[in-house]
Amino acid sequence: MLFYELFICLLLWSGLFFLFVGTLGLIRLPDLYTRMHATSKCDTLGAGLILMAMMFLVGRNEVFKLLMIGVFIWSINPLITHVIGYMAYLRDGEHLPETFFMDCYDLPYPGKEMSGKEDVHA
Amino acid sequence: MYFQKRIDDPKGFMLFTIILLIFWFLMSPSLSLRNIAVGLVCCLAVTYFWSPDLFKPGQPFRIAPRQVAQLAVYLLLLAYNVVVANVHVALIVLSPKLPISPGFILVKTKLQNELTRTLYANSITLTPGTITINLNSDRLLVHALTKGTAQGVCDWHLENRLREMEVSKGD
Helix, strand or coil, X not given: CHXXXXXXXXXXXXXXXXXXXXXXXXXXXXXXXXXXHHHHHHHHHHHHHHXXXXXXXXXXXXXXXXXXXXXXXXXXXXXXXXXXXXXXXXCCCCCCCCXXXXXXXXXXXXCEECCCCCCCCC | CCCCCCCCCHHHHHHHHHHHHHHXXXXXXXXXXXXXXXXXXXXXXXXXXXXXXXXXXXXXXXXCHHHXXXXXXXXXXXXXXXXXXXXXXXXXXXXXXXXXXXXXXXXXXXXXXXHHHHHHHHHHHHCCCEXXXXXXXXXXXXXXXXXXXXXHHHCXXXXXXXXXXXXXXXX
């Protein structure tokens, strides 16, 4: 029983840790795109871990609903990230001056440098 | 009339309705007659309303049992990759020097199906150091946090798994 509670505590605290890291990244990272990295990934795992801890705590009937909440968070979070990033890209959101642009569409990795942003409507 | 839609793929229509019904019965509190009736009507209406987007001509909507197994393995691998991604971001954010070299990279995907392409784009967002900005037919615009992760997105082993899942459609 003690180990069970310790395990739940571990899950809760690791979830909190990842949420904390996500928020810290939102403050520390320099531009919108890099900030999205921190928030999208860490929020997904943080919320997932906390939901998992709750799944161990609640009764058997509620587990499936919590699981569904988790599935929705995991599937919708990348979508929202993509929409925010795409809008910033269309509106020429500011990015770091040393940002590289690389075109690997028909070449293997190093590809060729792009002169600037790709015209997404082309 | 705009609300009249032709059903080209009755088998796919039924399959999708059954999937929605399973979800409904998992969520509904009891198996009373009213619950069943409401669920049936709602599932049929939702499938009918979205049928132009769900069932494209020439791409019948089928799910083979083998594909479900492959999807389960894929999701497990994805969950592992999400944990790796989080540790990666945590290491970058918590290090005092903030070692980032961000950039945009344009890659081509081998996947043919729209559903697997969407799944692939979402998985790229959840995995180490990359987020998908745009998906336009087979052009993926990806933002990478460091140059190393930009290299990783070009040949990613999970893409091959999705491709296998697409190919093993034959039923």
